Amino acid sequence: MEKLLKRIGEITSDPYAYVARLKEEKEKRIIGCFPMQVPEEIVHAAGLIPVVIWRGNEAVTWGHSHIPPYYCGIVRSFIDDAVRGKLGFMDGMIFHVRQCLLIMDIPLIIERHVKPEYMKLLYLPPVYPGKATRDFLRSDLELFKKSLEEYTGNTITDDMLKSSIAVYNENRSLLERLYEIRRKKPRILTSAEITKIVWAGMLMQKEDHNELLRDLIPLMEARTVETATTKIKVIPVGCLCQAPPFDVLNMIEDLGMVIPDDDLYVGSRYFANKVNIDDNPIEALAERHLKKTPVCPTKGVWDVLWADDVEEMVKLNNASGVISIHVKFCPPHACYYPDFKSRMIEKGIPEILVQVEHEMLSMEGIKTRLQSFTESLGGNNGEKI
Numbered sequence: 001m002e003k004l005l006k007r008i009g010e011i012t013s014d015p016y017a018y019v020a021r022l023k024e025e026k027e028k029r030i031i032g033c034f035p036m037q038v039p040e041e042i043v044h045a046a047g048l049i050p051v052v053i054w055r056g057n058e059a060v061t062w063g064h065s066h067i068p069p070y071y072c073g074i075v076r077s078f079i080d081d082a083v084r085g086k087l088g089f090m091d092g093m094i095f096h097v098r099q100c101l102l103i104m105d106i107p108l109i110i111e112r113h114v115k116p117e118y119m120k121l122l123y124l125p126p127v128y129p130g131k132a133t134r135d136f137l138r139s140d141l142e143l144f145k146k147s148l149e150e151y152t153g154n155t156i157t158d159d160m161l162k163s164s165i166a167v168y169n170e171n172r173s174l175l176e177r178l179y180e181i182r183r184k185k186p187r188i189l190t191s192a193e194i195t196k197i198v199w200a201g202m203l204m205q206k207e208d209h210n211e212l213l214r215d216l217i218p219l220m221e222a223r224t225v226e227t228a229t230t231k232i233k234v235i236p237v238g239c240l241c242q243a244p245p246f247d248v249l250n251m252i253e254d255l256g257m258v259i260p261d262d263d264l265y266v267g268s269r270y271f272a273n274k275v276n277i278d279d280n281p282i283e284a285l286a287e288r289h290l291k292k293t294p295v296c297p298t299k300g301v302w303d304v305l306w307a308d309d310v311e312e313m314v315k316l317n318n319a320s321g322v323i324s325i326h327v328k329f330c331p332p333h334a335c336y337y338p339d340f341k342s343r344m345i346e347k348g349i350p351e352i353l354v355q356v357e358h359e360m361l362s363m364e365g366i367k368t369r370l371q372s373f374t375e376s377l378g379g380n381n382g383e384k385i
């Protein structure tokens with residue numbers, strides 16, 4: 001197990017080097033997908049390797065001359081990487097521009113500074129009821145498929161799409177299994193390790209990630225873990241488009257709380273909802289996008305409440321509280337948060353907001369908030385358990 005975790009650690013500690021190496025090894029073109037919700041299966045079916053674009057770990061420098069400081073960390077970090085020439089190994093890039101206003105500026109900068117061979121702007125509509133939304137989405141996905149066919153010179157048949165969907169569905173099943181084990185043995189791995197496993201899958205060719213999970217899961221099943229003496233289970237929620245800072249996840253656990261599950265983008269949200277393989281593949285991919293749960297602030301869903309969704313997760317895990325992780329300057333999350341907060345109060349679910357930023361200058365403020373949250377839940381405030 002340690003060997004597999006070491007491999008995952010190497011991939012996620014330097015994604016640039018890993019993805020550049022992947023391109024050489026597989027002799028395939030790399031297509032960066034700006035999170036979230038890009039239907040990677042279509043890229044995979046075109047014989048390309050889709051990788052989900054990540055937030056770098058260096059402070060933003062030249063990027064400041066292109067993008068205002070009040071943009072979220074992943075956008076600033078990505079633009080910084082682009083203008084510093086760090087993304088040259090990406091052959092193509094796809095942006096789901098309707099996801100949030102901040103993404104809309106990116107393609108113009110990328111066009112000028114990176115000039116990828118292939119660039120596609122997707123407009124996956126908000127999840128509104130009605131035929132018009134469905135029709136629009138299907139036609140957008142068809143156009144997307146066509147643009148990849150023109151780029152590669154190869155036709156993407158329904159069978160090719162279905163076999164890619166099968167690979168992705170298997171990945172979702174394996175990650176579901178990994179989360180089930182974590183739910184039963186929450187301290188089998190740290191939350192940072194779990195997050196890295198999901199993140200590695202966003203960077204690796206999916207077949208390779210499936211193989212890794214097929215090796216890892218039986219080892220996790222076989223391993224016994226001491227029962228936690230703490231009763232305080234918490235669910236981290238939110239953190240759109242990027243993995244939460246590992247220091248924050250570690251801090252939550254160091255304070256004596258246990259994380260048995262999550263509602264994070266680099267977490268359970270990424271592998272939620274399989275694609276129905278029996279349907280027309282484009283329609284099936286559209287249906288997956290139109291699913292209202294897990295509720296995502298970028299999808300414009302208002303008739304299903306995010307708080308109800310999270311309440312289910314709290315009950316399932318017998319959790320004591322929720323830690324909302326908000327990426328600073330993320331408008332979709334900020335827009336949904338007041339309603340989420342007031343409904344958490346109504347439901348009597350203790351909840352606290354932690355705001356994270358690309359350049360985390362000080363963790364002390366977060367530590368103080370988390371410490372008092374642990375205490376309010378009756379925790380042991382960091383004593384070793």
Ligand code: SF4
Nearest residue numbers: 072100240241330331
């Ligand atoms: S983190 Fe929020 S603001 Fe930033 S790109 Fe994602 S959805 Fe948009």
